[in-house]
Amino acid sequence: MILKSVTESFASIIHGLSVQHLTDRVLQRSKRMILDTLGVGLLGTKTEVFHKTTQYSKIYNADVSSCVWGHPDLRLPPTYAAFVNGVAIHSMDFDDTWYPATHPSAPVLPVLLALSEVLPQNPKVSGLDLLLAFNVGIEVQGRLMHFSKEASDIPKRFHPPKVVGTLGSAAAAAKFLGLHQTKCREAMAIAVSYAGAPMANAATQTKPLHAGNAARHGLEAALLALLGLQGNQKILDSEAGFGAFYSNYTPQVLPALESYTLLLDQQDIATKRFPAHLGTHWVADAAAAVRKYLLPTDRIKRIVLRVPDVKYVNRPFPASEHEARHSFQFIACTMLLDGTISVQSFHKSQVGRPQIRELLDKVELEHSPDNHPNFDTLYCEVSITLENGKTFTERCDTFYGHWRKPLNQKDLEDKFRANSSTVLPSDAVEGIIKAVNRLEDIEDCSLLTTLLKRPCLPKKTSKCTQHMLSSHIFS
Structure with missing residues (x-):
């Protein structure tokens, strides 16, 4: 018997996974991921980085186009619609995270929704088709991350x-496009030459x-x-090849389709x-737990944070919203001061408050040898x-x-x-919730993009709504 290469086994899984592999747990978890990703992506269209990348993408025109979420008058070629929608999802670092550490949904969902608008509508692409391709894209990421001990840490x-x-992204697009197994393998090979970005940014x-x-690049690869x-x-x-990204890369052939279980079913x-x-x-x-001991008249002399040694989240005096989002110190002080953290906490006026x-100025960081920079154990x-x-100390093992x-539903x-x-x-907001909750039963998944490009009525910001949400989930 000739053993498959690792690459060939991935191509086999991408091509061969079917709806029978989508257990009830996988369907429920992936629908929650999709709903959350759509929400943070829509919110992200309000950010400066989204507007900058959209202006750049407008220089490209095409005979076929896909929508930019929440912007009914703006359409772009599918690759660039996927690009700006992906930027929107991660623009506030508000999107989901998996273990080993990655943000799995942002690279995948924009591709599938962009493609759903431009693929031939006979036969129509169903919600179940979208869920299957989405899970293929999530699965490939998870399997690759498990090939490296280095990937287990932040x-x-x-x-x-x-x-x-x-x-x-390439795997999800290949599945959605119905590529032959050989072309699924080629999509992986091409995508590797598109991969990589330094943590310095x-x-x-x-x-x-x-x-x-x-x-964008995964879609281009497919x-x-x-x-x-x-x-x-x-x-x-x-x-x-792919091992260039990890110093201890040890790839393995994936299990056979007959006995295959998706990682999302397990975690x-x-x-x-x-x-x-x-x-x-x-x-x-x-910090929220400690704050319950404090009185409004109390004066804090010293704040000690015992956290893992993660240099890019050690930012004693963040100067921008993006630095504040990556600062142990800022998050602790904001929670102690306000009792909640929301989207508004990272506005410029809030970051620079006296x-x-x-x-x-009162914060110190300590790093215990047993506190590893690992999202599963820290x-x-x-x-x-x-x-x-007086001194008060509280510990969080699992937030x-x-x-x-x-989070509950x-x-x-x-x-x-x-x-x-x-x-x-x-009405569009509630329509999306209903559509995602029954996505496996929807015959035409373009219903989602129809709702995503509904024109927005003039309204005030949702600061009050965000504050109420934050207050509820921190209580």
């Missing part, structure tokens, strides 16, 4: 959404481009494979309650010493929203409402 060199996300406006480019472009047939087997996703680096969510919960700066302790000498403690839907109502009218 990344130091490459940002995973632009590494595994690019291949997940974390906490800048460039970081959201990693998700957008993963979506389209180039469709046209016959060829790459290395063992790209996932080689240290000089849930982390859904964020506020738009910041996942590691800061442990800090927020621990009260926040005064607290930031913990946070927040210790507050008052001027009267609400982590895959071990997922009501809080997930409330988050979606708060995010999407900044862009869409209420």
Whole structure:
């Protein structure tokens, strides 16, 4: 018997996975991911980085086009619609996170919705087709991340959404396009040459481009494979191939289709309650617990955060919203000062508040040897010493929203409402919730894009809604 290469086994899984592999648990979890991703993407269309990338993408024209979420008058070629929608999803670092560490949905969902608008409508592409392709894209990312011990920890060199996300995007597009197994393999090979982005651009406006480019480049890889472009047939087997991104890459042939179980069936996703680096969510919960001991008249003398040593989230005095989203210190001080964290917490006026700066001066970080930079095992302790000498300490091992403690359905839907109502009218918001909740039964998945491009009625911002949501989930 001739053993398959790792690359060939991936192509076999991409081509061969069917709706029979989508268990009830996988369907439920992936629908929650889709709803949350649509919400943070719609909210992200209000950001500066989204508007900059949209202006860039407008220079491209095509005979076929796809919608930009929440902007009914703006259409772009499918690759660039996927690009700007992917940027929107990650523009506030509000999108879902998996383990090993990556943002799995942002590179995949924009591709499938862009394609759903331009593919021939006979036969129509169903919601179940979309769910299957979405899960293929998620699965490929998860399997690749499990091939490296380095990938288990919070990344130091490459940002995973632009590494595994690019291949997940290509795999999802290949499945959605119905590519033959050989062309699925070629899509993987092409995508590897599109992959990679350095962590040095974390906490800048460039970081959201990693998700957008993963979506765009994965789609391009699948389209180039469709046209016959060829790459290395063992790209996932080689240290000089995909292994170039990881120093301890040990790929394995995937299980056979007959006994295949999707990773999403085994592990849930982390859904964020506020738009910041996942590691800061442990800090927020621990700080919220400490705050319950404090009186309005108490004066804080010293704040100690016992967190893993993650250099790009160690930002003592963040100067921008993007740096604030990647600051253990800022999240702790904001929670202690306000008792909640929301989208508005990262506005320029809030980041530069004198009260926040005064607290930031009092923060110290400590790194215990047992507190590894790993989203599955890390913990946070927040210790507050008052001027009267009293000290209060609280610890968070698993925050609400982590895959071990997922958001309940009501809080997930409330988050979606708060995010999407900044862009869409209420009937479209409720329509999307209903459509996603029964997505496997919808005959034409373009219903989603119809709702996503509904014109928004003039309205005030949803600051009140966001504050109510944040207050509820931190209580």
